[in-house]
Amino acid sequence: MKNLLHFIVRFHFTILFIVFEIFCILLLVNYNNYQKSEFLNSSNAISGGIYQKVSSVTDYLSLAKTNEELNRENVRLRNLLHSSYKLTTDSSFVFLDTIYKQQYIYRTAKIINNSVNKQLNYITLNKGRIHGIEREMAVVTDNGVVGVVKSVSDNFASVISVLNDRLRISAKLKGNNYHGSLIWDGVDYRKAMLKDIPFHVKIAKGDTIVTSGYSAIFPEGLKLGVVDKVMTSSGSNFQNIKILLSNDFKSLSYVKVVGDLMKEERLKLEEEATE
Amino acid sequence: MNIILKNIIRFVVLVFIQVAILNNIQVSGFVNPYMYILFILLLPFEIPNWLLLILSFFLGFSIDIFSGTIGMHASACVFMAYVRPYVLNYLSLRDGYEVGTYPGIAYLGFAWFFKYALTLIIAHHSFLFVAEAFSFANFSETIMRIIFSTFFTLTLIITSQFLMFKK
Numbered sequence: 001m002k003n004l005l006h007f008i009v010r011f012h013f014t015i016l017f018i019v020f021e022i023f024c025i026l027l028l029v030n031y032n033n034y035q036k037s038e039f040l041n042s043s044n045a046i047s048g049g050i051y052q053k054v055s056s057v058t059d060y061l062s063l064a065k066t067n068e069e070l071n072r073e074n075v076r077l078r079n080l081l082h083s084s085y086k087l088t089t090d091s092s093f094v095f096l097d098t099i100y101k102q103q104y105i106y107r108t109a110k111i112i113n114n115s116v117n118k119q120l121n122y123i124t125l126n127k128g129r130i131h132g133i134e135r136e137m138a139v140v141t142d143n144g145v146v147g148v149v150k151s152v153s154d155n156f157a158s159v160i161s162v163l164n165d166r167l168r169i170s171a172k173l174k175g176n177n178y179h180g181s182l183i184w185d186g187v188d189y190r191k192a193m194l195k196d197i198p199f200h201v202k203i204a205k206g207d208t209i210v211t212s213g214y215s216a217i218f219p220e221g222l223k224l225g226v227v228d229k230v231m232t233s234s235g236s237n238f239q240n241i242k243i244l245l246s247n248d249f250k251s252l253s254y255v256k257v258v259g260d261l262m263k264e265e266r267l268k269l270e271e272e273a274t275e
Numbered sequence: 276m277n278i279i280l281k282n283i284i285r286f287v288v289l290v291f292i293q294v295a296i297l298n299n300i301q302v303s304g305f306v307n308p309y310m311y312i313l314f315i316l317l318l319p320f321e322i323p324n325w326l327l328l329i330l331s332f333f334l335g336f337s338i339d340i341f342s343g344t345i346g347m348h349a350s351a352c353v354f355m356a357y358v359r360p361y362v363l364n365y366l367s368l369r370d371g372y373e374v375g376t377y378p379g380i381a382y383l384g385f386a387w388f389f390k391y392a393l394t395l396i397i398a399h400h401s402f403l404f405v406a407e408a409f410s411f412a413n414f415s416e417t418i419m420r421i422i423f424s425t426f427f428t429l430t431l432i433i434t435s436q437f438l439m440f441k442k
Contacts, residue, residue: 013324017357020332024353027346028406 068110071254075108078256104219105259107132109139109157116163116189116249123147123159125255133157136217138258144223144246145169145211146255157257162224163189163249170215171224174208176201182209182224182243189249191228194241201239203230209243216263216270278319286334289314294341297431307420308427309348311338312399313435315356316392317379320372324360331356344407351403358398366391380436392432393425400425 008015059066079102109131113124127133129152139146139159147159148167160167163184171194172179180196194209207227213220229242260266293311300308315331322330335352339345363378366387376382378391400421408417 013328013357013360016325016328017353020328020353021350024332024335024346024350028344028350029346 068254072108075106075256078106103260103262105132105261107257107259109133109255109257111252111255112156114161114249114252116161119165119186121161121163121249122150123161123252125149125157125159125257126155127257128152128155128157130154132259133257134259136263137260138218138222139255140218140222140258141247141252141255143248144225145218146247146249146252148217149257161249162192162245162247169218169224170212171209172212173197173201173203174210174221179212179214180238180241190245192225192243192245194227194243195238197239197241199232199237199239203227203239203241205229216260216266219258219260282314282318285317286314290334290337290341293338298342306423306427308424308431309400309403310428310431310435312352312355312396312428313432315352315359316395316432317377319375319377320363321374327356327359328353347406348403350406351399354402355395355399359395362391362394380433385433388436389429389433392429396425396428396432397421400428 107127109125109127111123112126113122115121115123123139123146125133125139133149133152135149135152137149139149145162147161147164149157150160151158162169162182165184165186167183169182170179171182178197178201180194182192182194184192197203205227209224209226211218211220211222211224223246225243225245227241228244231240231242233240289311293309297308297310300306311334314334315327318327318330331352332349335347335349336345338348342348363372368383372378373382378388380388383391404417404420404424
């Protein structure tokens with residue numbers, strides 16, 4: 001017994017070390033069982049408080065990712081929104097969810113190529129046919145119209161930008177519903193022209209221009225821009241109006257692609273009528 | 276200042292710095308500086324061995340609670356504490372260590388502290404990263420992590436010693 005005590009006293013450092021290591025390794029291996037123990041829970045109240053303070057700072061570092069998630073969430077919610085649905089018949093239905101039938105469907109996409117300095121500007125999106133994107137879908141942001149899908153491959157879509165003089169968008173004055181068409185004159189990426197507004201219509205600087213809904217591409221009422229300058233030329237029945245576009249095409253990143261679920265029905269009807 | 280109070284403050288400050296700042300640094304998965312072990316490095320020469328082990332265990336354990344890795348840092352710290360007396364013995368001066376001092380640059384100079392810190396940091400990091408991987412698979416990657424992290428920890432520890440260069 002005396003010898004044993006001598007041994008322990010002499011090698012207490014190593015013995016204590018081995019005891020601690022065994023304890024640590026047991027903790028390490030059985031970590032999940034210890035997680036629920038009382039001791040660690042009270043400790044976590046302290047560590048939790050500190051972590052909250054720390055994360056309020058470090059959250060800034062993940063803003064880009066958070067933005068993308070929020071954008072996706074926005075699109076999902078927009079799909080549930082009233083304005084994406086259309087009244088199918090009269091209101092004699094009993095259930096609310098059968099009164100409205102969805103007409104517009106929104107999908108999110110990211111711009112991976114964009115230009116503003118050419119005459120014919122095109123935009124490339126990171127989504128394509130397999131994501132449900134088709135030709136002649138509208139591309140918009142919360143600020144307004146971006147363009148129209150021109151062609152799609154399996155994974156990408158090419159969009160005719162508003163900044164392309166081959167694209168004419170049916171637009172109207174929000175205040176009085178006079179409609180004309182919006183084209184880009186190829187000069188300034190922030191400005192476009194609204195044509196075919198008759199001479200007698202009174203227009204003030206700052207009036208809002210929105211999409212008319214006359215084409216089967218854009219839903220009605222999407223913002224295009226505001227009136228910047230009204231130019232009258234003698235001998236013409238129409239006014240030339242300079243529009244300040246609401247989208248800054250140099251800083252676009254995420255867009256929404258709008259599909260019209262009733263487009264075919266509408267086009268078929270319109271075709272029948274003109275035959 | 277009382278040496279016990281001084282060490283308690285050092286403990287709290289180092290754990291806070293580790294948890295709030297350094298644990299968030301993970302450049303390319305290799306670099307995790309673990310500056311908190313400076314506490315073990317700077318404990319006084321006269322500290323009893325058993326107290327050294329206990330303090331190191333609690334230091335590692337506090338880091339573990341914050342990192343959710345119960346036992347990992349604790350075991351590495353205990354190992355480092357176990358090695359410390361032997362390293363001090365190996366590096367001992369001709370006249371022995373002065374009573375009432377601790378092993379810092381302020382007392383023993385850069386060259387001595389560099390050897391002392393490097394040895395103990397390698398001991399700690401090797402144990403830590405092997406325990407973290409818990410296997411010898413991908414061993415070259417573990418070695419890379421030990422080397423890179425040792426470099427960064429050593430840089431931080433020596434810098435901090437120069438920033439607080441007083442006895």
